[in-house]
Amino acid sequence: MASSCYDELDVTEKELWDTYEALGKAVVSETEKIKNDKTNVFSIHYSPERSSIIVRFIDQDAAVEYVVKPVELRKGLSKTSEMLGMKTEDVPEDIHPVEIELKGKYAVGITWSDGYDASIYSREEIRKLCETLDSKAKT
Numbered sequence: 001m002a003s004s005c006y007d008e009l010d011v012t013e014k015e016l017w018d019t020y021e022a023l024g025k026a027v028v029s030e031t032e033k034i035k036n037d038k039t040n041v042f043s044i045h046y047s048p049e050r051s052s053i054i055v056r057f058i059d060q061d062a063a064v065e066y067v068v069k070p071v072e073l074r075k076g077l078s079k080t081s082e083m084l085g086m087k088t089e090d091v092p093e094d095i096h097p098v099e100i101e102l103k104g105k106y107a108v109g110i111t112w113s114d115g116y117d118a119s120i121y122s123r124e125e126i127r128k129l130c131e132t133l134d135s136k137a138k139t
Contacts, residue, residue: 042123044108046070046097053097055130057123066130070096074112076129077121 041058053073055066074095075088092114099111103120111117 040105042105044100044102044126046100048096051096053100055126057127066134068130068133070112072133073126073129076133077119077125 040060041056043056044053046053050067051069052067053070055068057064071091071093074091078088078091094113096113097110098113099109099117101109101111103109105123107120107122108126109117109120
């Protein structure tokens with residue numbers, strides 16, 4: 001009988017097969033849960049027709065959409081820009097995103113029309129800014 005590398009572990013092939021099969025099923029199950037999870041959905045895109053960035057948040061209890069001028073988003077999310085020596089007053093009024101790339105479910109990277117692309121913005125950071133801008137617009 002041929003020797004197996006599992007002989008040292010005192011594990012039968014059936015036990016090993018059962019373990020890997022259970023692991024595979026668990027991975028598939030968890031992947032399906034993540035794929036089908038519709039809570040905490042976040043989407044963001046630029047609408048050239050509206051000259052605005054459309055940001056959507058869908059949570060278990062509510063869905064909300066914000067329409068934000070690109071210059072407001074860029075200036076409002078300027079912490080990294082300022083650390084790199086850029087001033088918010090230097091941001092052109094006609095700035096717009098050239099590319100918006102999701103970074104997982106929790107952040108986005110934006111390449112701006114002035115070439116700036118050094119920041120990754122978290123979903124929560126964007127949400128807080130949108131809520132602030134929205135409340136200012138209502139007053």
